[in-house]
Amino acid sequence: MDAAVLVEASGLVKEYAGSGGRVRVVDDVSLTIRRxxxxxxxxxxxxxxxxxxxxxLRLVEPTAGTVRYDGIDVLGASAGEMRxxxxxxxxxxxxxxxxxxxxxxVREILAEPxxxxxxxxxxxxxxxxxxxxxxxxxxxxxxxxxxxxxxxRQRINIARALALRPEFVVLDExxxxxxxxxxxQVVNLLKDLQRDLGLTYLFISHSMPLVRYLCxxxxxxxxxxxxxxxxxxxxxxxxxxxxxxxxxxxTPEMPGR
Ligand code: ADP
Ligand code: MG
Numbered sequence: 001m002d003a004a005v006l007v008e009a010s011g012l013v014k015e016y017a018g019s020g021g022r023v024r025v026v027d028d029v030s031l032t033i034r035r036x037x038x039x040x041x042x043x044x045x046x047x048x049x050x051x052x053x054x055x056x057l058r059l060v061e062p063t064a065g066t067v068r069y070d071g072i073d074v075l076g077a078s079a080g081e082m083r084x085x086x087x088x089x090x091x092x093x094x095x096x097x098x099x100x101x102x103x104x105x106v107r108e109i110l111a112e113p114x115x116x117x118x119x120x121x122x123x124x125x126x127x128x129x130x131x132x133x134x135x136x137x138x139x140x141x142x143x144x145x146x147x148x149x150x151x152x153r154q155r156i157n158i159a160r161a162l163a164l165r166p167e168f169v170v171l172d173e174x175x176x177x178x179x180x181x182x183x184x185q186v187v188n189l190l191k192d193l194q195r196d197l198g199l200t201y202l203f204i205s206h207s208m209p210l211v212r213y214l215c216x217x218x219x220x221x222x223x224x225x226x227x228x229x230x231x232x233x234x235x236x237x238x239x240x241x242x243x244x245x246x247x248x249x250x251t252p253e254m255p256g257r
Contacts, residue, residue, distance in 0.1 A: 038214055058082065150182065217229070218235050236248060
């Protein structure tokens, strides 16, 4: 396998049992994500974006297909191999409110990944430093999630996702629940963190302007299938599919930095 490729999915299918038989929500999706790049995954709500991402991370078991992570067969991995891989891949979800346990202080939230993965992780870092890295002050450590705004909570989620120094992060609509200006600040933070830490991103969004701003390449999903994929500027300027043109036309402009 090409050493520049970190994630390689081939022929991914996911079916669920529905009232009228089996429903195929992801149909024959193949994609690669290169080290250090941001691949955008766009499509209307329900098109299968989150399901694809969850299959890459093996949070959802595919009905068919293969996933290789840094050359390792993810679906054939043993529990031990999977545990080691889990440290290298993380996810940030859309809803910054649901993702944080309201009963835990930020100190406990940030320390949790180290507790789960133990001293074997070998990367335990000062919690205050983890907060500063995402633009928050150390004084936040003793507070609870409800004391923060949506943007601040998403920063806490990002700090936690980066605790174990992963190399691959799935960003599943990380700013969709935030105001546009707050979301733009979080997107810029994600961009800075990628540059400083050499991260590889899968950025899921329904906003083409955001994808154009953040991503190197983009894959477009419609009803479970990939309908278009390519360099982000090429796809945004010369979309081949009417569906992609509609996505580009349907979203508000992203404010500049
Ligand atoms: P997106 O992230 O693009 O909005 P999803 O991947 O969440 O789309 O969902 C794709 C389709 O799969 C939707 O129709 C959704 O209802 C369906 N789906 C997702 N998870 C399940 C599940 N656990 N059981 C049944 N259907 C599901
Ligand atoms: Mg989704």
